[in-house]
Amino acid sequence: MAVDKKGKITYVELLKEDLSIFRVVPDDGVIPDYQTGQFLTLGMPIPSEENKIVRRAYSLASHPENKKYYEFVIRWVRKPLPGRVTTALFNAGVGDEVSFIPPTGNALLINDKLPNGEADNRRIVCLGGGTGLAPFVAFAKHLHDVGDKRELVVLHGSSYVDELSYKNFLTDLETESEERGRDRWNFRYAAAISRPQEWFNRSWKGQTGRVETFLRPKSSGMSPLEEMVGEKITPENTIFYVCGWQGTVDGCMDFLKPAGFRIEKDKDENGNFSVKFESYG
Ligand SMILES: Cc1cc2nc3c(=O)[nH]c(=O)nc-3n(C[C@H](O)[C@H](O)[C@H](O)COP(=O)(O)OP(=O)(O)OC[C@H]3O[C@@H](n4cnc5c(N)ncnc54)[C@H](O)[C@@H]3O)c2cc1C
Ligand SMILES: NC(=O)c1ccc[n+]([C@@H]2O[C@H](COP(=O)([O-])OP(=O)(O)OC[C@H]3O[C@@H](n4cnc5c(N)ncnc54)[C@H](OP(=O)(O)O)[C@@H]3O)[C@@H](O)[C@H]2O)c1
DSSP states (O other): OOOOEEEEEEEEEEEETTEEEEEEEETTOOOOOOOTTOEEEEEEEEGGGTTEEEEEEEEOOSOTTOOSOEEEEEEOOOSSSOOHHHHHHHHOOTTOEEEEEEEEOOTTOOOOBOTTSSBOOOEEEEEEEGGGGHHHHHHHHHHHHTTOOSOEEEEEEESSGGGOTTHHHHHHHHHHHHHHOTTTOOEEEEEEESOTTSGGGTTOOSEESOGGGGGSOOTTSOOHHHHHHTSOOOTTTEEEEEEEOHHHHHHHHHHHTTTTOOBGGGOOTTSOOOEEEEEOO
């Protein structure tokens, strides 16, 4: 059994009342080698339960090349009852102790090889619902830092414009792509707002609907994603990664399955698949 390690919260960025970016630095200063797309299990003492440690998984928004801290984007779960660990985390601040189990998980590891042994050079399209963006921030940081030449498209869906965490960072990465040339760094970012009718979102001019609407064909026959990348999406030219609510995964598969995309568990007779996902709730 994995033994809990200890660390400290070193940075808290409250994006809104119930959404925050947290950084954690291990007390021993060691961030082990791990793989992009993994999660960390954080443990918090729960005051109402005699400070019993309760653990929950959180996707790493930081990448393995970052040996300074682990980063997360976390929603404070409030309904129907306040979540145990998120309430403890949102009550904590810089300098407070957390325990953790080192990075693990293999659902969202970046596929580098095809079953025939050739490099998987397909376009990578990531769809993140809410905090489900977290692993794809890590994808972007990692693929950028290692100089990967594959095309990477990050699509984020949120209810409100102030929940578009990492919008600045991802927009800057796209600008860099345009400035340096797509042969060097090939990155696109777009967001969808699912409650466009709400007053707070009144200035939103981008995609509306949940993140999976990027996959819905328009009257032209092309989806917004296909218009963005300039070609028809197929399992031969694109692999999808989806993270968020199970409904987000299902919503994406409603479009992808009829187009011949397969999840890893349902690979074809040659071992090919074109969708990886992680969901909860
Ligand atoms: C691989 C993985 C990665 C994840 N990554 C992230 C991430 O990056 N960011 C993120 O924010 N979350 C992430 N999650 C979700 C996270 O692990 C937790 O599930 C979430 O934060 C809620 O934990 P909690 O202890 O606060 O809530 P819990 O206490 O576990 O409560 C969960 C839900 O149950 C309800 N509930 C609790 N008790 C009762 C009751 N008695 N009656 C009725 N309802 C009740 C709560 O209201 C809440 O809706 C991830 C999950 C997985 C599996
Ligand atoms: N690695 C992982 O497994 C991982 C990592 C991070 C987060 N998560 C999980 O991802 C989920 C996202 O939580 P959040 O608070 O960040 O999301 P959220 O802000 O409540 O919602 C984000 C987006 O998803 C839509 N949505 C809400 N419920 C949905 C459903 N049932 N089916 C399809 N779409 C839905 C919302 O649309 P509306 O505006 O219409 O509600 C919104 O556009 C949580 O379950 C979280 O625990 C998992």
